[in-house]
Amino acid sequence: MSHYRVVTALAALYLLPQGIGLPKPVLVSLIADKAPGAPARHGLEKVKAALASKGVGFEEAPSLQSARGRFLLVVGLASAAGPASELAKSLTITPASAPESLLIRNTEWKGKPLLLLTGSDDTGLMYSLLETADRIGWAADAEKPFSEVRDTAESPSVKDRGVTIFTMQQAQFEDRLHNEDYWAKYFDTLARARFNTFQVLFAYEMDGYMCPAYPYFVDVPQFPDVRVEGLSHTEQQRNLSDLHRLVRMAHDRGIKVTVGLWCHYYRFTPNWEPASHEQPVKGKVFGMTDQNLIPYTQAALGIFLRAIPEVDNIMLLMHNESGLKTEDMKSFWESIYRVMKEAGPQFQYEVRAKGVTDDLIQYGLSLGLKIRVNTKYWAEQVGLPFHPTHVQELNQFERRHGYSDMLKYPRDYELHWTLWTSGTTRMLLWGDPEYVKRFAETTHLGNAHGFDIMEPLATKMAGQPQLTKPFELLGEKYRYYDYEFERYWHFFQVFGRLTYNPDTPAEEWGHEFEKRFGKDAAPYVEQGLHHASQILPHITAYSLPAVRFPTTRGWVEKQRQEDLPAYARAEPSDIAQFQSLADAARSLVDGAGSARVAPMATSQWFAQASEDVFKLAAQAEQHAGANPNKEFQSTMVDLKILANLALYHSRRIPAGLSFALFQQTHDLNALDDAIAHEKLAAQAWERIVQAAGDVYNANLTMGLAEYELTGHWRDELVKLKSGL
Numbered sequence: 001m002s003h004y005r006v007v008t009a010l011a012a013l014y015l016l017p018q019g020i021g022l023p024k025p026v027l028v029s030l031i032a033d034k035a036p037g038a039p040a041r042h043g044l045e046k047v048k049a050a051l052a053s054k055g056v057g058f059e060e061a062p063s064l065q066s067a068r069g070r071f072l073l074v075v076g077l078a079s080a081a082g083p084a085s086e087l088a089k090s091l092t093i094t095p096a097s098a099p100e101s102l103l104i105r106n107t108e109w110k111g112k113p114l115l116l117l118t119g120s121d122d123t124g125l126m127y128s129l130l131e132t133a134d135r136i137g138w139a140a141d142a143e144k145p146f147s148e149v150r151d152t153a154e155s156p157s158v159k160d161r162g163v164t165i166f167t168m169q170q171a172q173f174e175d176r177l178h179n180e181d182y183w184a185k186y187f188d189t190l191a192r193a194r195f196n197t198f199q200v201l202f203a204y205e206m207d208g209y210m211c212p213a214y215p216y217f218v219d220v221p222q223f224p225d226v227r228v229e230g231l232s233h234t235e236q237q238r239n240l241s242d243l244h245r246l247v248r249m250a251h252d253r254g255i256k257v258t259v260g261l262w263c264h265y266y267r268f269t270p271n272w273e274p275a276s277h278e279q280p281v282k283g284k285v286f287g288m289t290d291q292n293l294i295p296y297t298q299a300a301l302g303i304f305l306r307a308i309p310e311v312d313n314i315m316l317l318m319h320n321e322s323g324l325k326t327e328d329m330k331s332f333w334e335s336i337y338r339v340m341k342e343a344g345p346q347f348q349y350e351v352r353a354k355g356v357t358d359d360l361i362q363y364g365l366s367l368g369l370k371i372r373v374n375t376k377y378w379a380e381q382v383g384l385p386f387h388p389t390h391v392q393e394l395n396q397f398e399r400r401h402g403y404s405d406m407l408k409y410p411r412d413y414e415l416h417w418t419l420w421t422s423g424t425t426r427m428l429l430w431g432d433p434e435y436v437k438r439f440a441e442t443t444h445l446g447n448a449h450g451f452d453i454m455e456p457l458a459t460k461m462a463g464q465p466q467l468t469k470p471f472e473l474l475g476e477k478y479r480y481y482d483y484e485f486e487r488y489w490h491f492f493q494v495f496g497r498l499t500y501n502p503d504t505p506a507e508e509w510g511h512e513f514e515k516r517f518g519k520d521a522a523p524y525v526e527q528g529l530h531h532a533s534q535i536l537p538h539i540t541a542y543s544l545p546a547v548r549f550p551t552t553r554g555w556v557e558k559q560r561q562e563d564l565p566a567y568a569r570a571e572p573s574d575i576a577q578f579q580s581l582a583d584a585a586r587s588l589v590d591g592a593g594s595a596r597v598a599p600m601a602t603s604q605w606f607a608q609a610s611e612d613v614f615k616l617a618a619q620a621e622q623h624a625g626a627n628p629n630k631e632f633q634s635t636m637v638d639l640k641i642l643a644n645l646a647l648y649h650s651r652r653i654p655a656g657l658s659f660a661l662f663q664q665t666h667d668l669n670a671l672d673d674a675i676a677h678e679k680l681a682a683q684a685w686e687r688i689v690q691a692a693g694d695v696y697n698a699n700l701t702m703g704l705a706e707y708e709l710t711g712h713w714r715d716e717l718v719k720l721k722s723g724l
Contacts, residue, residue, distance in 0.1 A: 024057030028145060029069030031061050031083050033076035037122030039254035042191070043129025044075065050136040056145050064109055071146060072114040073132075077125060078103070084118045096120060100196065100254070100500075101155040102128040106146070115146050120155075123196065123254030127154075127500075130192050138511050158443050158499040160416070160450025162197030162258070163190060163492070166204045169461035170283055172470045173209075177242050182483055183249050189489065191253035193496025198250050199315065199452055201260030205270050205552050208284035209466050211263035211323065214300035215285055217243060218307050222299045226287035229280040240307060247310050258313035258350065261301075264332075265293050265323035270463045270552070270704055283466050294332055298339050305344035313348040314340075315374070319355025326355075333360055341367045350374050350416060353399045353406055365412050372414035376401030377451070380551040381540045382424035383573050385438035387445060390576030394546050407446045415448040422454035423551035424536050426702060427473070427558075429638045430456075431490035432533035433506065436498040443499070453495055456488040459551060463704040471697050478695050480630040487634075490529065517632050520623040525635060528616035532642040535609055539649055542602045543581075544573035553707045557645070558700065560685065560716045561652070563723035564678055568656040568663065578602070581653070585660035599653045606650035613643035633695075640691035641713075648684035655681055675724065682720050689714045 028051060032044060051058050061067040064074070064083060076084030078095040087109075088095060093116075095103040101120040108114050117132060119125030131152075138148040167173040176182050190198065202213040210216060215228045217240040228236070247257045265288055266275050280286040288296060305314070318333060320326050340349060349364065353375040364371045378388055379401050391402045399406065406415055419439070421430075443451045461470050473484050481487055490509060497504045513522040539556045545566060548554030561567050572578035579587070579596040587594055617639040624632055655677035662670035692713050703709025708716070 024055070026057050026059045026068045027143070028056055028058040028071045028073055029061045029067030030058055030073045030075065031064055031067060032074075033080050033082035033084065036076070036125070038252040039122040039126035039191075040075075040077075040119075040129070042253050043126035043133070046133040047073070047075075047129050047136070050133040051145060054136060054139065054142045054145060056136075056142055067112075070112060072109055072112050073117070073146075074114060075117045075125070075129065077122070078118045078120055084116060087114075087116055088118060091116075096153060096155045098155040099159075100124045100127065101153075102131070103153045104128050104131065104149060105151050106149065113146070115149060126191065126254050127194055134192070134508075134511075154501050156194075156196075156500050157502055158440055158450055160197050160452075161195050161496060161499045162199055162450065162452030163195050164199040164201060164260075164418070164422075164452050164454045164458070166206075166422070166454070166458050166462075167200065167202050167210050168204065168206050168459055169464055169468070169470070170209045170466035171468060172461040175470065177239065177246065180245065180249075183246055185483060186485060187250050187253045187255060189485070189492055190255055190496070193492040194500040195492070195496045196254055197256045197258060197313075197450070197452065199258040199260055199313075200246075201262050201315065203261075203263030204317075205462060206263070207270050207463065207466070208266045208275065208281065211266040211285060212288075212297065212300065213259075213261055213263075214304045218300070218303045220296065220300045220303055223287070223292065223296045226285065226292070226296055226300075229284060229286045230282040243308065244310070247308070251310070256312035258315050259308065259311050260315035260317070262315075262317040263322050264297055265290075267323040268321075271706065294335050297332075298335060301336060302339050302343040305340070305347070309344075309346070311347070313350055314344065315350040315352070317352050318360065319352075321355075329355075330360065334363060337364050337367055337369065340364075340369055345369070348372065356399065361413055372416050373406060374416045374418055375399065375403070375406050377417045377419040378402075379540070379544060379549050379573055380420040380423045381544065381549070381554055381556070381573070382419060382421055382537050383541045384537050384577075385435045386442055388574040388577075390574060392544070392546065392549075392571045392573060392575060394549075403446060411446075415446045417443055417448055417451040419451060419453050420551050421456075422458035423554050424540055424556055425456065425491065425533075426459065426555060427457060427696075427700065428536075428642060429488065429490070429529060429635060430533045430536070431494045431509075431529050433494050433498055433509075433530065435533065435537065436494045437502040440499040440502050451499070454551075455485065456491055457484060457702075459702045459709070461701055462552060462709070464701055471699060471701055473697060473700075474634060475694055475697070478630055478634050480634075487631075516629075517620075517635075518624065521620045521625075521628070521632065524616050524620035524623060525632070528613055528620055528639045529635070531609065531616060532613045532639050535606070535613075535642050535646045538602070538605065538609075539645070540573055542572050542578045542597070542599070542649075542653075543567070543570045545570040552703050552709070555702060555709055557641075558711075558713060558716060559708050560648075560720045560723075563719075564655060564659050564674065565663075567652070568659040581656040581660045582664075584657055585664050588661065589664055599657050603650045603653035606646040606653070610643045610646035610650060613639055613646070617643065637691055637693070637695045641688055644684055644687040644691055648681050648688065651677055651681040651684055678724055682717070682724065685713070685717050685720055689717055 074084050074087055076082040078085055095118050097120050099121055100123045102124045103118050105116040117128040119128055132149050135148040136145050139145050202210040215226060250257050269275055324332055348370045350372050353373050388402055493509055497508060513526045517525045536556055543561060545562050568581050571580050579594050579598050581599055584599045617636055655674050658670045658674035658677060662674060698712050699710055701710045
């Protein structure tokens with residue numbers, strides 16, 4: 001039985017008449033609209049489960065007049081002809097009409113306390129119910145179940161708030177695709193955090209898996225020889241059925257679904273070597289050629305779109321990384337656009353900006369397709385919470401990231417931002433409310449309506465054999481969750497709640513920290529995590545070696561940022577805000593100043609951040625009691641890794657600056673200084689290895705080994721010492 005059905009069955013026990021089942025006196029009467037939509041029903045079930053978990057007897061009453069409870073809970077749409085809208089009118093309450101708005105109001109009716117929950121639509125109503133369910137759990141007295149529920153009226157600050165997953169390895173993805181319990185918990189987490197969009201991107205640097213995605217889900221009678229080698233019809237139908245279920249479960253929680261088609265022809269391996277199609281390979285598409293690429297894609301896309309009409313958006317990768325030749329892009333997309341118009345005119349089509357010319361965008365718009373353009377917020381990493389003011393020289397004349405020429409006016413298309421968390425906040429715990437509040441405001445640039453982030457562990461198992469069993473992130477004795485995504489509850493919480501409403505009160509997560517870590521330790525854990533979460537974006541901002549730009553190449557949580565000579569040459573990721581090590585060395589030689597943030601100022605920032613996080617972690621440990629739980633233990637490990645990572649960069653910066661001075665002056669004293677500081681940096685890295693201990697897997701496989709996306713911090717230490 002799924003987790004969802006267990007909760008529903010538990011709640012149902014409290015609806016039995018007295019004398020049948022549990023003899024609970026009716027404390028709460030629930031009066032709801034007669035036919036709520038699926039998201040509202042989901043929220044209602046969560047409220048019932050919260051009441052049941054508190055031991056609160058409740059009934060579902062058809063009207064206020066027939067209610068027997070001491071507390072009244074009235075639930076419904078503001079626009080429906082139901083008890084909630086009638087009550088709101090009688091109280092002269094006018095709920096917000098914007099989509100996904102909610103209203104919660106404590107009042108009374110004939111001397112009884114009454115809690116009114118309403119929304120502009122089913123999703124807004126669901127948010128009010130989930131908020132109430134959480135706060136029922138906070139109540140200290142079960143006789144006063146709504147004591148912690150506050151009056152509030154909220155509307156979304158950012159319209160589209162999305163989470164993206166990749167399908168980088170078959171075993172990793174299909175373990176999830178076929179697991180109903182997994183999706184129930186995953187989408188419960190997203191709904192509770194108020195995300196309203198979920199994106200599953202097929203075939204991003206996947207070594208042929210899902211490239212293209214169509215034959216994994218549907219047959220194309222016109223091309224019987226194009227197939228997935230070894231995939232039976234039964235397995236294919238299961239894939240399609242479970243994709244339908246995934247979409248349905250997301251919709252039940254007010255979450256729209258985007259399917260991303262990122263590979264059209266398997267032309268390159270993950271390390272960009274030409275792929276061979278001479279022999280069929282199990283699990284990969286066989287039978288496609290340069291000659292049948294367009295006609296097959298036309299037929300397959302039409303069948304696929306008609307097979308998934310309930311999906312909300314389709315995302316397309318259009319440039320040569322999708323397997324297309326640059327010279328063939330125009331003819332390919334002009335032919336495919338016509339299929340999109342015929343088979344799926346209802347979809348929102350989102351195209352990635354990289355490599356896409358204005359004429360391709362305009363052609364799609366001229367056909368009447370609903371097209372929006374997606375561009376990277378800050379490289380394929382997480383920088384600071386503002387749009388980079390001046391990207392690296394390498395990317396200044398291409399549509400790769402930043403707003404650049406995408407904001408030319410007049411503009412017929414909508415813009416959408418992607419913050420590539422997958423390359424930076426990949427594995428360690430992260431949650432910084434102040435960052436997200438600032439980020440939320442910047443997503444409105446260019447009249448854009450939203451953003452998406454990548455889930456933690458997004459690239460897990462990337463580049464590995466497709467059927468290899470995925471590794472366990474934490475050692476067995478440190479695991480405290482059913483699924484690894486549950487570890488990142490605060491990541492989802494701050495990115496979702498604070499983009500929905502940047503003024504969300506801190507108590508929303510404060511209570512969660514108390515529940516997980518205890519009242520005494522919780523404030524220090526919370527502050528420690530918030531401080532530690534500032535470290536990774538600062539690393540990306542002050543130095544981003546060009547080879548580490550992509551998510552599938554750069555990983556600041558674990559990489560040393562190259563050997564010292566390459567590190568000293570690297571640019572910041574915003575060259576207008578931060579001074580590079582080479583420029584700073586030149587300024588010292590010339591006696592010139594700069595308005596940009598100097599490397600040594602950044603070094604001092606890292607040193608202070610390290611000290612602050614160490615202090616908060618120590619205070620948390622002092623207040624955690626004699627037997628802290630597993631989540632506390634692994635959280636402290638993450639804080640110490642991040643604190644030592646900040647210490648490392650505080651020492652690496654003067655090493656790099658001294659080496660840059662040596663390169664420009666050939667002064668051996670500068671070289672001696674560089675070596676001395678690099679030794680200190682290596683000592684800080686040794687502390688990272690000690691902090692990690694045996695908590696994390698010895699082989700953290702997040703990509704290809706040749707790009708240093710496997711292994712452990714101890715492996716980087718060997719390379720760091722070798723560089724000395």
